[in-house]
Amino acid sequence: MNTYKHYIHGQWVDSASGELMEVQNPANEEIFAMVQAGNAIDAQKALASSEKAQKVWGLLPAPERAKYLYAIIDKIKERKNQLAEILVSEQGKTYREALFEVDDTCAYILYAAQAATRIQGDIFPADQPNEQLWIQKVPYGVTVGLCAWNYPLALIGRKLGPALVTGNTMVIKPHELTPVSAAVFFEIIHEVGLPAGVANLVTGDGIELGNALVSSPITKLITVTGSVRAGQAIYKAAAPNITALSLELGGKSPFIVMDDADIDIAVQAAVNSRFANCGQVCICNEQMVVHKNILDELTSKMITETKKLRIGDPMTDVDMGPKVAESELDKMDRIIQKTVTEGAQIALGGGRLKDGPYEKGFWYEPTILTGVTPDMCASKEEIFGPVLGITAVDSFDEALAFANDSPYGLSAYLFSKDYSKLMRAINELDVGTIFFNKGISGAMQGYHNGHKLSGLGGEDGIYGIEGYLQKRTVYLKY
Template sequence: MMKGTRNGKEYYRLYIDGQWVDSTSDKLTDVQNPANEEVIATVTDASPEDVQKALESSQRAQLDWQALPYVKRAEYLVKLVEKVKEKREFFARLLVMEQGKTYGEALGEVDDTMAYMMYAVESANKIKGDVLPSNRVGELLQIQKVPYGVTIGLCAWNYPLALIGRKLGPALVTGNTMIIKPHELTPVASAEFFNLIHEVGFPPGVANFVTGTGAEVGQLLVSSPITKLVTVTGSVRAGQQIYKAAADNITALSLELGGKAPFIVLDDADVDKAVEAAVVARFANCGQVCICNEMVLVHEKVADEFTAKLLERVKQVKLGDPFDSSTTMGPKANGLDLKKIDDIVQETVAQGASIAAGGKRPTGGIFDKGYWYEPTVLVNVKPDMAAAQKEIFGPVLPIIRISSFEEAIEIVNSSELGLSAYLFSNDYRKLMHGMNVLQVGTVFLNQGMSGCMQGHHSGHKLSGLGGEDGEYGIAGYLQKRTVYLNYNA
């Protein structure tokens, strides 16, 4: 059974080798609803022995799984997607309760989860290697694409279900096995997802699920010699620790880490279009999206107009009950991040910036409990201030005035982070120049936050390496093997 009982308390168990099992650890962790701080579920932490069992189970299963044709592996994913579709609303409600996003956003996340897996399914019969001419008579030269083996998926808390689909689908369709470790803040939807894996009847060990902290369980998974590839969505700090832990075994890594996306508005931009995109790209999922608009760099010639219109638009962002259809922004996912955000706001104000909207925790009614923060806009911000330097990952938007496109480029490229950037201009020469010189993994030109399954999502500099999505994401789960076949005997 998926759930067990210990000391009279019900909790989610671990999923290892095709079975729900009790952890040998005594540690239980409560999962809170960020809107009201109520405990919605309890999970068990995996012990070192549990982690080792999961790794060995994945290792045993991998060669037989790899031996299946791609399309046969894909058939399991199709059945899994059908199961998820049947429980779409169920998963959406779980996501609202454990992560805090609005119900509409949660439905979108469930849909994305299915889309990620279906993209992997559709790629199953398109993966190819190469046959090249040899330098010798009677010799065939091939370059094959082969799976790494045992892979680890470490998922962040901002999209706990979609990130599983994003990682598990490509990993399994390419012949790898995978162990998923959700973030300790948001493991519930993940556990329920693995219950569907059990119902579909994936071969034991192909997909395992363990819970616990990154510092303990994640470290064990990453540092094991059994692990051949680790895919991570998380902070820069977490990525650096994982990089070090994987070094001894030279384990392959795909790291999608933090960002500080600049939103550049030049003096020839469509201001109304830029305002709408800027608000959506900042306050979606309470600002908890890695490619969110982290700071506006607006030309001084249109700065007053842009700021005035943006402040009017921000008034329409309704903070409240995530299940209310009129709500457009829910709470932050956890209290520690809430404090970090407020500290950044207060530090930036102390440095000379001003609060033009929000700037504090709301009170009264539902806001007396939970991790709420008002939609906030900071003005008179300089590039060296805290809100312009630190990743906020929350509903706070600093506005910086610039005098030229060149100044914006200098601010962007001087950052250690390089995940994404936005550029609004009606001069296609500037758009083309920005596309070529902005040192980020994704550039949005005259467009708000977006993404396609067939695109690629990756970061430059400290924002990561490797990447997810599209044919390049699928390729990241395969390594190359060169074969020289002499048939001249």
């Protein structure tokens, strides 16, 4: 069993408390690694290190900063299989999905590195003679990246790449369930010789360690991927220092299928968009909203296709592994049972897998609920797992009303051949991302953001890069 340390100012160090945390494999419940149980003292050390390093790092030309990112990408590729195996062990995603995550990590960092020569400011006409008016983009300084457990490696690339290329330094805190891939990532950072303090790693829970990071006056920007509850707590903790925030929080993505849609394409996209990574994707299909004219046909095909999913050892050729933790199974059971008492029916699945190869681990059947109405629990709470409710609607107006009634606004799906419906959705759906006639996807040059309780700020693309820069106006008299 490996034990991993904090990485602070270019050195591997123990927690100030001397305490360790166990890391559990969700497929078999075995403890396979130990990490440091960090506290406020560790947070302060990491922040002070990043503050010390930032001025020098920020003055380095952006293309020079990008060279370190290219070197990190090369090292990640050399250790691709190792990183994928760690992702399977700590998070439970399939090995195939883990390999994709490693590739995505490289892609996020590559996009950031390539942006080094594209950071732009502006020159505007001045009001006075012999004067110029400039607006420059400058780094915030010390940033903190708080990463969720569903994509523990890719989220580091998504946050650290843009932060570093724009001249910021960053302290990374991975989720306590999935810290090992982060530790190995920082082994790579050490190998490439990134200057001490530019990137620091601390591990521990979100209560003491996380709060110390986000409430410190040293921290100038916090980027978070996590739950609404966590985002609200961070928002409150950051308020006294007016710390800048980028929050990508929960979602409840409606998957709308109208009666003029290609049902077979919609069904395949719906299955992929619900059960990818065991349903643990923020923009997953969380609730199907189906026109009543095609409800029976679509439901039948959804059940048929979902039954084909292969569940098992995530290191083998399967479609779905376990949930990440026991608490997640309890949450799904509660949502399902309450929704059934409210009048919905279990059309497929509906329970834990416990026998044979599933005796150990956090396994759940792919589940479909029918007869779900907008007022039921499964329509309101983010499930974040392999459970899908199906709701019937009479019209497109009703579908839009259902989608917009949610306090979330991360993403939505719409299947229809009617372009007037597509345009209405663009104008009326209050979400950050809309997928038309296609399943779950994402491009590095796009933008990933939420509306309403799903967050503020965002990541990816040119707008994501700009999120790590603040503006400085210069009046130059000559």
